[in-house]
Amino acid sequence: MADPMLVTERAAKSYGDLVALSPLDLKIRRGELVALIGHNGSGKSTLLKLAAGTLELTGGSIEIDGEPAGSSPARAATSFIPDDPVLYDDLSVREHLEYIAALHGVDATAEELDEVIDRLGLLHRADDLPARFSRGLRQRTSLAIGVVRPFELLLVDEPFVGLDARGKATLLELLDQFHDEGRTVVVATHDATFVERVSRCIALRDGEVIHDGSATPQDVLRLVGA
Numbered sequence: 001m002a003d004p005m006l007v008t009e010r011a012a013k014s015y016g017d018l019v020a021l022s023p024l025d026l027k028i029r030r031g032e033l034v035a036l037i038g039h040n041g042s043g044k045s046t047l048l049k050l051a052a053g054t055l056e057l058t059g060g061s062i063e064i065d066g067e068p069a070g071s072s073p074a075r076a077a078t079s080f081i082p083d084d085p086v087l088y089d090d091l092s093v094r095e096h097l098e099y100i101a102a103l104h105g106v107d108a109t110a111e112e113l114d115e116v117i118d119r120l121g122l123l124h125r126a127d128d129l130p131a132r133f134s135r136g137l138r139q140r141t142s143l144a145i146g147v148v149r150p151f152e153l154l155l156v157d158e159p160f161v162g163l164d165a166r167g168k169a170t171l172l173e174l175l176d177q178f179h180d181e182g183r184t185v186v187v188a189t190h191d192a193t194f195v196e197r198v199s200r201c202i203a204l205r206d207g208e209v210i211h212d213g214s215a216t217p218q219d220v221l222r223l224v225g226a
Contacts, residue, residue, distance in 0.1 A: 002030040003065075005153055005184040006051055010060030013046050013207075020046040022207040023060055028186065030065075030152070033179040035195045035215075036188040038204035039224045044188040045083065047204070048155045051186075052080035064153060076104075079151035083158035083188075085142035087130050093117060093141050094126045097148050104149040113148065120144045120170055136162035143171060153184045160191050172197065190224070192217035 010023040021043045028034055038044050049055040051062055053070025064074035091099065097113045100106075117126050120140045125133070130141040139162045146154070156175075160168050176197070178185050187194065195201045201215035203223040211223050 002032075004028070004063075005030040005032070005065055006186070007063045008047075008051075008060065009062075011047075011050060011057055011062050012059040013050060013055060014058045019207050021050070024207075024209065026202070026209065026212075028184060030184055031179070031182045032184055032186075032200060033175065033198045034184075034186045035198045035201045036186055036204070037190070037192075037195070037201060037215075037220055037224055038188075041206075042204040042224075043207040044204055045157050046207070048080065048157050048186070048188055049082075051153075052078055052155055054080065076150075077152040078155065079146045079149055079153070080155045081142055081146035081157065081159060083161065085130075085138045087138065087141060089129070089131045091129070092127045093122050093130050093144070096130065096141065096145050100145050100149050106149060108148070116144050116148050119174075121166060134162070136164060136167065139163060140167055143174075147174060147178075151183065153186070154178055155186050155188075157188045158190065159187065160189060160194075192220040195220055 004027050006028040008024050008026040010025060011021065012023045013021040036044050050057055051069050053075055062069040065077050067073040097116065101108045114123060117123050120143055122140055122144065130138055143159065159171055163171065175185055195215045195217060199214060202209060203211035
């Protein structure tokens with residue numbers, strides 16, 4: 001068995017009386033490709049944000065590769081792509097990638113950055129400001145930013161929303177590539193067909209795990225109450 005990459009122990013998050021995530025014990029091992037499913041408000045985004053260190057726990061702990069979530073080593077190992085892309089108003093697509101690469105010490109050539117941009121179908125918009133893009137193009141830009149930096153753990157929240165068929169196919173290829181390279185990938189999604197590509201599906205309902213194992217698209221529809 002591979003070493004644990006993401007471990008939660010009684011991890012919990014609440015906002016006053018509202019429980020976003022019940023005390024959760026979970027272990028995701030290095031190299032796993034995991035689908036995280038659940039209805040809106042089930043706790044998927046909360047869990048990913050806690051693991052990425054962008055939210056603080058109410059209780060319990062989360063470790064990334066043995067380090068506390070939110071610590072410098074954990075952040076260095078983790079790339080988080082949120083469902084609502086966070087982009088700079090005054091940077092082009094290419095400038096976003098140049099900035100993120102420099103920030104993380106990635107010595108990438110202009111050609112290598114353009115290859116990432118092209119792979120996500122954005123080369124014709126590389127010099128445009130993504131802050132003015134459609135939802136789908138903003139999502140592609142966010143994906144490019146997320147994968148241009150080094151990571152051992154990739155957390156992706158609802159990546160297929162707004163993507164056309166080509167964009168979805170490209171993203172699926174990238175996720176498979178990262179999995180083949182031995183990196184850990186956790187994808188929160190409402191896309192029932194995605195579970196056919198993974199060996200492990202974790203379903204949340206009202207902040208609690210209600211399923212952990214293999215699943216079919218029909219199982220997903222039943223688990224999320226669709």
